[in-house]
Amino acid sequence: MTTTARRKLAAPTLAMLPRIADSLSFLYAEAVRIVQDDTGVCAQVESSRGVDRVYIPTAALACVLLGPGTSITQPAMATFARHGTSLVCVGAGGVRSYAGILPASLTTRWLEKQARAWASDETRLQVAIRMYEMRFGTSSAPGGVTLAQLRGLEGQRVKAFYRLLATKYGIKRFKRNYDPDAWDDQDPVNKALSAANACMYGVVHAAVLALGCSPALGFVHSGTQMGFVYDVADLYKARVTIPLAFSLHASTDPEREARRRLREDFRAFKLMPQIITDIQALLDPSDDEDPAADRSPDLVHLWDPQAGPLPAGVNYGFEATSYDATDLVNLE
Structure with a gap:
């Protein structure tokens, strides 16, 4: 597999990602090291036979529970983040601390x-x-x-x-x-x-x-x-x-x-x-919009209490007609 092909597999598009409702529930890991290799994220354990590896379906998981003795590398965490998979740290004896990863493709x-x-x-x-x-x-x-x-x-x-x-x-x-x-x-x-x-x-x-x-x-x-x-x-x-x-x-x-x-x-x-x-x-019991809209990458907008949502990435300088030249200098 070429380097370019590996990079494309590691960077999923919105169309490739499953909806959260289609995800598996969770994966519990204990006393393993989670790493990113050339083909994906895997959990590995060293034994007398060598290193045993189990690959993790990152895009299909809602969350991974990291139990006692588990470590994870930064590249593996980055892959989970790209796929929108949450990481949950679970301590011994039921003591818990949470680390959530929020998919950047979501709207508000x-x-x-x-x-x-x-x-x-x-x-x-x-x-x-x-x-x-x-x-x-x-x-x-x-x-x-x-x-x-x-x-x-x-x-x-x-x-x-x-x-x-x-x-x-x-x-x-x-x-x-x-x-x-x-x-x-x-x-x-x-x-x-x-x-x-x-x-x-x-x-x-x-x-x-x-x-x-x-x-x-x-x-x-x-x-x-x-x-x-x-x-x-x-x-x-x-x-x-x-x-x-x-x-x-x-x-x-x-x-x-x-x-x-x-x-x-x-x-x-x-x-x-x-x-x-x-x-x-x-x-919102009355909401009936398509849930697929929540993953659209083009929903960034500007808030306006009168005009409603306005497109982002637009220069609205022409709307400053009510200011004279002195006002605009002062605004700077």
Whole structure:
């Protein structure tokens, strides 16, 4: 393969990139070195037999979870960035820190919708109510409900769901607990739930970034750069991660089993396209524009409160007719 051909393969065009809704969910890597070679990005491990390599489908992944013992080179990170794949660093014991890569080809259409809905207390509450109804049914939120009442209703429903699953699996007593400092002392259900939720947050974070939204502008959660990620992830916990964790109550390795089973559930439930659809419905239920427009490279424009969006890359000097020569000098 020539150098020119390799360079073209490493620099994908917009037409080559799959939509986030078509992506695989996530890939978890632990104790490997991720590098870029002549043909792509691979994870390699040194053993007595030499160096074993597994190539990673960068363009088809929503995010890569970098577990303990994992290192990655700058060229490999650049390739992930070009393909719009998020990198999520996952620490030992469930302690997490996030590193998101935002595809440069996205417009700000959904970010602007999110910011407008978040900036008003009235519309922010409306989005929170839609989130609650997505979880518990369209008629589950009483008319005129406040956010404090929603929190109370949610807490009651989640506790009841825990009791139901504990009875189903013969668990005498269960209490949700997440303590990174005493990770090894926790029961298998809590370990599995924390591990599954960490993966869920990573995938939702990748979806949020792929739409161009801000992970920080949460409608229920606030005070963290991941507020909106936690909001959206809560939509699926009762459907996916909580039942999965309780089913692993007798597992000897609940964290690893939770990650493996969660990948299968993402594929079975077709959760990635559902996340994208749900975020769009939360922010603007009336929006019916073509999602393909979000990856157009020609949507950069100038903002004008009266004229609306104006083309960028145009010299608007002719519009300065209301200034005299002295004004223009002063502007400089």
